[in-house]
Amino acid sequence: MLRVSQKILNERRLETLVENQTSYTMNNAALHVFETHEQAEQVLLKFEQPVLASMIEGKKVMHLRDFESFDFLPGESLLLPAHEQMCIDFPEAMSKNPTRCLAMAISEDKIKRVMQFMNEQMPKDGKGEWELMNYNFHFINDPGIFQILKRLLFLFSENHPSKDFFVDNMLRELIIRILQTNECRIYSNETLSLTNESRLAGVIRYIRENLSSSLQVDDLSRMACMSPSHFYRKFKSELGISPVEFINNERIKLAVGLLQDTKRSIKDVYLDCGFESRSYFNRVFKNRQKIAPGAYKANILNAAFRR
Structure with missing residues (x-):
């Protein structure tokens, strides 16, 4: 789990309770740490x-x-283009448990230089050139991206004469890893562009609204008026992952958020997320978050104790 260092917390100025901002600017990027200390709706933000x-x-x-609309939870990242208008709700923010998010604005020149480097040094083996990254890309951080973000949080706030050089190298690795990331995708532009008329759009809404219930592919295929085999092929073709993978992704997203509540037991969490057994929940959670739910819960409790 990412954490804001005590140094960053000490340097902040709480000028507002909604999207209070602490910023650090370097040559090719600016890091902003946002804190929200009260519930709010329809907060607008653009870079x-x-x-x-x-x-x-x-x-x-x-x-x-x-x-x-979608929930944005710890352990997840979102890539957005320049000038993209975000509208954000904060349903759980409070002074004792503020919502915290980092936003790193990266220069387009830096991104283009990294793509040029990749095309020269890391070609795609006849699959075309690396192109501008897929924006509106929402994904679970893999261990490599997690460690880079953790390091960048430290570097931006460090007082070191060479930190521009250090940050620049970490940015290049971060861009490369994001461009190469596909396996942990929750959804991309193609996934979210399903129209309301699409039979899959209704199924996706049903899944997200009924995660605690039993969700069987046969039942979902009937809802979409398709045979199970056709539904599976259509779902994977349009979303890039199978129905079961999508359901598990959505359930783990929910679990990550529920585990933030220190009063909830792990049993309560996995049952509320629709998992029938602790062992299967552990396996799916660890596969996607790279940490067992028990260890993740312990990190939350330790962080709460230190406050």
Whole structure:
């Protein structure tokens, strides 16, 4: 789990209870740490450069142009283009448990230089050139991206004469890893662009609204008026993952948010997320978050104890 260092917390100025901002600017990027200390709705935010947002603590509900609203939870990141208008709700923020998020604006020139480097040094083996990254890309941080974000949080706030050089190298690795990331995808632009008329759109809404219930592919295929085999092929073709993978992704997203509540037991969490057994929940959670739910819960409790 990402954490904001005590140094950053000491340097902040709480000028507002909603999206209070602590910023650090370097040659090719600017890092902003946002804190929200009270519940709020429809807070607007926009950046002049492409931005990588990553949740640290708490929960946001994101509303992006032309896309369905979705929960944004710790362990997840979101890549947005320059000038993209975000509309954000903070349903759980409070003074004792603020919502925290980092947003890193990266210069487009830096991104283009990294893509040029990749095309020269890391070609795609006849699959075309690396192109501008897929914006509106929402994904679970893999261990490599997690460690880079953790390091960048330290570097931006460090007083070191060479930190511009250090940050620049970490940015290059971060961009490369994001461009190469596909396996942990929750959904991308294609996933979210399903129209309301699509039979899959209704199924996706049903899944998200009924995660605690039993969700069987046969039942979902009947809801979409398709045979199970056709439904599976259509779902994977349009979303890039199978129905079961999508359901598990959504359940783990929910679990990550529920585990933030120190009063909830792990049994309560996995049952509320629709998992029938602790062992299966452990396996799916660890596969996606790279940490067991018990260890994740312990980190939350330790962080709460230190406050």
